[in-house]
Amino acid sequence: MRLASIIVASIVAVLPLAAPALSGEGPSPFEAATLNEIRDAHKGGPLIIHFWGLTCSNCMAELSGWGAFARAHPDATVVLVNWDQRGARPEQIGPTLRKAGLSSVPSYALGKGFEEKLRFAVSPDWMGELPYTRLIAGDGTVTAFSGAADFAELGSWLAKKNQASR
Amino acid sequence: MRKKLQAATLFFASCVLGTGSAFPHDDMKQMHHSPPATACNTTALACASVATGAFGPDGKLWVIWSAGGRVSVASSTDLGKTFADPVTLPKTELQLDEGPDARPKIAIGNAGQVVVTYASRDEKYNGHAFIVRSSDNGKTFGALQPITSGSPSQRFETAALDQDGRVFVAWIDKRNTAQAKKDGKPYAGAALAFAWDDMPGGSIQAAKIARDNTCECCRIGVAFAGPGRPVVIFRNIFEGGIRDHATITFTNEKTPGPLYRVSDDDAKIDACPHQGPSLAIGPDGVYHATWFALGRKLKGLYYAHSEDGGKTFSTPMRLGDPDAQTSRPYVLAAHGVVYLAYKSFNGAMTTVDVMTSRDSGKTWSTPRSVAMTHDTSDHPLLIVGPAGAYLSWQTLQEGYRLIPLESQP
Known part of the structure; x- marks a missing residue:
């Protein structure tokens, strides 16, 4: 496990910190400040942050749904x-x-180190269950849900929030 | 204020107990100055992310851990202050299963019997669980033996010794999941499988399925209602895909009894909580269960007890602070006291709180903080030896700690 985190560290170390990696390349490290950086970068518009895991069968089952x-x-x-x-x-x-x-x-991808602290920075009441999704509206309002996404519902949330931020 | 109080209580406790492991002042200082152990990749206990403690009948402490890609075991005759040279157990062909609820486990019997289980995972994250035995008090261990054949995945394997010293092994198995897929039939989750490991010469019996359609992503808990009568607690999948907790009590060694629901959390969720339940049974036969709920009715950590062999449970009692990531509950019934432990994170540090009951779970003491850490930590475990009950806790900064729990009035 330590070895795994070292591998993560060595992979992410070569990536530029400021610009997030696109999925095709390999992930950037998610540190305590990352969520705020993402929010700052997308201020004013709706933002969907989806937490998933390779070891989570429910996440893997809906991943292509996220692609679609x-x-x-x-x-x-x-x-x-x-x-x-x-x-x-x-x-x-x-x-x-x-x-x-x-x-x-x-x-x-989850940065190396203190998982509880990184998770607390996302939300004090997130217990680490996966999949987990945070919907952040342009006005900063957050809704979060655990488990599989309802993509139709997600689409209408997006349409509503897009309209609101225009 | 509350945190300050907790720290003060903790320091006081360590003075009273006079133990180096409880949380002495010097350790606190050292903790802040010690460099993060990022380069720790040996098989030493100090490098372990998970460590499980257990006492033998002779009072010797055993600790099993995974570190540096291997599973190791060591014993201590002075409550963890010093350890004998560790024994590195046989290497698995594939990488060890290091998911959040996975851990190597150990059970110690009489006459030098030590039984260990651990699992590896393949590229598709299927588990492959093994049993390893020693008959010379842990000096030498035999070869790795798969706990079963004809199954594509086994996880959360748990070996426990009943009062007669017979080894019961239970795990989450995917043979029926795979068969259903092959037949093009739907099959939710996995199955609860079991086998007894009591054949002469050390070979495990053929596996049996105790229950189909159980949750595939959480640890299970095992206790005994009597010799040859294991009780298993697990996350079941009820009708409508509700993943709530249940117990099965064996009517005899071969026969799993009826399934009873522990609580109506109404967990209609396709998410992996990676947090399994814990079960203890007191000498009075009362079942004590604690679990993490992620339901529409209940959310957070809960405790309940049953006085009728699991048929009905008391109203669930909420544990900890919902805004402090309270997690990983564990229960122990020993020497006339029931103990509950769980950990919480307040944004800066993780604290393990312990509560005690002297009336079989009817009333409880207020939570008392017994240990803390400022970095990554394993689940808090409660173990019992001839001299009393202890918190067994592996943390990145402090390493392995065995902390005596005074029973509270």
């Missing part, structure tokens, strides 16, 4: 964050997302 959603909504800001704590093979993140049609979506 991203294709159907090219103007939507969707960000993917891999939250495998241990035991996953980080080198599989890029290829897995490519296969799901998510190559052009910004991709992050």
Whole structure:
């Protein structure tokens, strides 16, 4: 597991910190400040942040659904964050997302270190269950849900929030 | 204010107990100055992310851990202050299963019997679980033996010894999931499988399925209602895809009894909580269960007890603070006291709180903080030896700690 985190570290170390990696390349590290950086970069518009795991069968089952959603909504800001704590093979993140049609979506992976602290920075009441999704409206209002996404509902949320921020 | 109080209580506790492991002042200082152990990749206990403690009948402490890609075991005759040279157990062909709820486990019997289970995972994250035995008090261990054949995946394997010293092994198995897929039939989740490991010469019996359609992503808990009568607690999949907790009590060694629901959390969710339940049974036969709920009715950590062999449970009691990531509950019934432990994170540090009951779970003490850490930590575990109950906790900064729990009035 330590070895795995070292591998993650060495992969992410070569990536530029400021610009998030696209899924096709391999993830950028998700650190305590990352969520705010993403929010700042997309201020004013709706933002969907989806947390998933290679070791989470429910996440893997709906990943291609996220690919289809991203294709159907090219103007939507969707960000993917891999939250495998241990035991996953980080080198599989890029290829897995490519296969799901998510190559052009910004991709992050849980930074090394204190998982509780990084998770607390996302939300104090997120218990680490996966999949987990945060919907951030242009006015900063956050809705979060655990479990599989209802993509039709997600589409109408997006349409409503897009309209609101125009 | 509350945190300050907790720290003060903690320091006081360590003075009273006079133990180096409880949380002495010097450790606190050292903790802030010690460099993060990022380059730790040896098989040493200090490099372990998970460590499981257990006492033998002779009072010897055993710790099993995975580090540096291997599983190791060591024993201590002075409550974890010093350890004998560790024994590195046979290497698995594939990478060890290091998911959030996975851990190597150990059970110690009489006459030098030590039983260990651990699992590896393949490219598709299927688990392959093994059993390893020692008959010379842990000096040497035999070869890796798969816990079953004819199954594409086994995870959360748990070996436990009943009162007669017979080894019961239970795990989450995907043989019926795979068969259903082959037949083009729907099949939710996985199955709860079991086998007894008591054949002469050390070979495990053929696996049996105790229950189909159980949740595939969480650890299970095992306790005994009597010799040859294991009780298993697990996340079941009820009608409508509701993933709530249930117990099965065996009527005899071969026969799993009826399934009873522990609580109506109404967990209609296709998410992996990666947080399994914990079960203890007192000498009075009362079942004590604690679990993480992610339901529409209940959310958070809960405890309940049953006085009728699991048929009905008390109203669930909420544990911890919902805004402090309270997680990983564990229960132990020993020496007339029931103990509950869980960990919480307040944004800066993780604290393990312990509660005690002296009336079989009817009333409980207020939570008392017994240990804390400022970095990554394993789940808090409760273990019992001849001298009392302990918190067994592996943390990145402090390493392995065995902390005595005074029973509270």
